[in-house]
Each structure stands twice: as structure tokens, then as C-alpha cells.
Amino acid sequence: MSSVTVVPAARTRRLRRVRFGSYFGPRFWMGVIVGLSALAVVFSSAPARAVVMPAMVMIDGAAIFFLELYRRDRKLPVFEIGALWVLVALLYSVFPLLNFYVGGLRWTIVSDNRLWAWDVGPYETGRFSWLFVICAIPFMVTYLLVRKRAAFIGTYTAPVPRSRVIAVVLVYIGCGLMLTAVGRYFGISYDPSYADIAAEKVMTLQSLPFVVQQAVHYLLPIRLLLVQIMLFMAMRHWRDWKYRVAIGLFFAFEIGRTLYVGGARTELTLLLITFVLLYHRVVKPLTFKVATIAAAAVVIGFNLLGLVRAPGYLDAMKAYGIPRLAAVNEFQIVWGTCYDVWRRRQLGILGDIPWQLPYSDFYYLVPSQLLPFEKIDTQAWYLQISGFDGGLMFGIISQAMVGFGWKQLLLEGIVLGYLAAKLHRWYVKRAQRFWPLIFYLFCCIWTYYSMRQTALAVLSFIEFEFVPALIMVELLSLLVQRAHRQARRLIRG
Secondary structure (H helix, E strand, O other), X not given: OXXXXXXXXXXXXXXXXXXXXXXXXXXXXXXXXHHHHHHHHHOOOHHHHHXXXXXXXXXXXXXXXXXXXXXXXXXXXXXXXXXXXXXXXXXXXXXXXXXXXXXXXXXXXXXXXXXXXXXXXXXXXXXXXXXXXXXXXXXXXXXHHHHOOOOOOOOOOOOOOXXXXXHHHHHHHHHHHHHHHHHHHHOOOOOOOHHHHHOOXXXXXXXXXXXXXXXXXXXXXXXXXXXHHHHHHHXXXXXOHHHHHHHHHHHHHHHHHHHHHOOOOHHHHHHHHHHHHHHHHHHOOOOHHHHHHHHHHHHHHHHHHHHHOOHHHHHHHHHHOOOHHHOOOHHHHHHHHHHHHHHHHHHOOOOOOOOOHHHHHHHOOOOHHHOOOOOOOHHHXXXXXXXXXXXXXXXXXXXXXXXXXXXXXXXXXXXXXXXXXXXXXXXXXXXXXXXXHHHHHHHHHHOOHHHHOOOOHHHHHHHHHHHHXXXXXXXXXXXXXXXXXXXXXXXXX
């Protein structure tokens, strides 16, 4: 018999496929961004470098922060309070520096009046800008350390009971009727155009009696919160074309009304941000491309609305050949207030600072009738010492300048980062429930006030706006449920 020798087949080595993200992942892009920032600093002139360095540190810190969140969760941190705070801090700190840089390293005639009057140079501007870095970087580090891995995957939310839907609509109608009654009785306008205000053709909230003014001051944001809740309820049914059409018509009306009136744009901007956040959370997570376009559109639209309602700025820019990117804007105005307070303190002309002013975040939580001392509003105090008429916010840097300086900024950054991370972890465990989601959305929307007014301004918003809305909606929801049960019993009987 002939034997057959079996020769084993040669073992082939499988080639390991390397995914694109293995080499070009978050850490790679961190290195690229930091490297490009370093080149921008190195190749800048000495005066420009004084401004570019703090701007690049803020940009690098924000980029590393966002990329680290993405590396941990593999999803964009769109509906996340820490990411929104960092984005806001970036806008309020770097955007004015971009205005300054584009304007030829100087503040122009179409810049904030205070900055133009101070005639600030690049070295002084850059020196002041480091105060934003002192606050923002501790926030980022603390938030990342405390947050760890905490992300909610998916878009599911628990169904909203019909009684709660009815309660939200009824409370909204009640707020609208009360505001309408006050407006007609006292003859005031809640949304006047800036041109009419300047010409003193209309009466605003400031003309109301103090008690009525306080009530209206809280009713307006409560009404906005109720609109946001109804927007959330509608977006839960996004797949139904009727709801999509209704949402589109609503925003078309709001945009048209804002353009026609030529007044405040804050409410429209907050509603647009609410839509973007809810779309990411309830409908479909946004991609990097879509999220970037949406953020840029909101920022550009916000600033364009400001220029359109003040045509004198456009004429001045044409006359003096100043780029539009150098014009005054919301971020520059807050930056200007902070610089003005800082410079006055440096020169010793800030005047006597009331002892309670540094603690405004805490006494804001207590009604003025219950305080044994005067409840001083930071914005009103600044308007008094500066001699301006109104329309100027205070800012987190100004708050530190009337307090304990850069040490307070460092501490505020750490505290804010810790609280934001704890809130995010709390929300992730309850993300499907109605009120935790609405509460987290409320905090995300108003987080920008920590840069615009004071560090913990959102606490007073929670106490005087969110909590009353929650109580009214839940009480009315219980009444609707009981009425429904009584009606069913009567029908069965």
C-alpha cells in the first residue's frame, strides 16, 4: 500500500485592520490644536502676542475639555451643563479679543464706549484677559475629575401624563392673562423696540410700582420656562409631521416678530438653544458637523440681530472702514463692564464698595423684605457708580473685583466645576424622567448667567422661577386628575 503524506497548509497571518480613529482620535487632535496654537503665538508680533496668548490658552483648554469628554463617552457633549459653561466662557472671553485683534489691536469707535474711552492697548488688554483663564481652567479640571464617566445613551423619555400637559397649558394661559392685565392697566410694553426706548415713546417695566415690578420680573421667565416645556412635549412627537410643522411655524413667528419689533433678542436666542439641546436629547444625537453649524448659526445670528437693530453702527463701520467683526456685541459689553470695574479698582477710583456686595449670590435667595440690610443689585450698583443709564450686565470678573480678586475667581471656578459635575451625574441617573430632565434643561439654558451676571446667579432663578412653575403645574395637574376621576364616576353612575 502506498502511503500518503499530508503536508499541513502554511498558516497565513491575518492583517490587522487599523481604524482611522486609532491614530486620529481625540488625543491626536489635542496635540494638533495645541501645536497650532503654539505656532500662532510664536509667529505673532510682540503686541499681538500679549492678546493671542490668553486667547490660545482658553481655546486649548476648551478643546482638550471637549475632546476628553468625547474620548470618555464617544458622543458629543451637547446636552451637558459643563460643556455649555465652557462654551459660554470661551465666547465671553475670546470673542472680545477677536474683536480687538480684527480692529487692529485697538478698540474702535464702534466698540463698547467704555473700552474706547479707556483707549486700552494690547498689553493691558492681554493682562486683564488672564483673569478669565484663572476662572475657566480650574472649572474644566474640577469638572473632569468629579464627573468621570457619566453619559446617558439614547433618546427615550418617559411619557408625559395628559393631566400634566393640560396643567402646563393652563398655567401658561394664566401667566399670559396676568401679564396682559398688568400691561394694559399700567400702559407698559414688555417687548419694546430699542428705537422707541431711546426716543422715550414707550413705558417699560421700570415704570411699574416696585411690588408689581417684582412679580412681573418673575412671571416673564416662568412663562418662558412653560414655553420650553411645551416645546419639549411637542418634540417628543417629532416623527409626526403635524408637530414638526407646528414647531416650524412657531419659530418662524418668533423670528419674524423679533426682526419686526427690533427689541430684545434674548428670548428668541434661548428658545433656539432649547430647540438644539432638545433635538440632541429627544430626537437624534447631533454629529460634530451639525453641532458646529448650529452653534455658529446661533452666535452669528445673535450678533447680526444686534447690528440690524442699531443701524448707526453699520453706517459708522462703512464710514471708518472698520470690519464688522470688530463691532460691539453682547460678549464685548460684558467684557467691557468687567474691564471697567477692574481698571477702576486698579486706579483706586471704584469708590466705597458696600460690604454685602461680594455676597450677592446668597442674599439674592432671600426676599428683600426679610433681610436686615439693603438688598443691593450688582447691576444697579454698577450703573450708579459708572453713570450709565442701563442695559449693562455685571459679569463674574466684576463680582470678583468687588470681592477678593483673583483668589475668588479661582475658588469660583472650582466650586462651579464641582456643582456642575455633581448635577450632571445626578441627571444621568434620572434622565428619562420628566422633571429631572426639565430641571437640567433649565440649568443648562441659564448657565450663561454665571458669566453674564454673578457666579451662582442660577440659584436664585431656580428658587424664584423653576420651583414656582413646578408647584403650579403639579398642583393643577392633581386637580385635573381629580376632576377627571370625578367625571368618570359621574358618568358610570
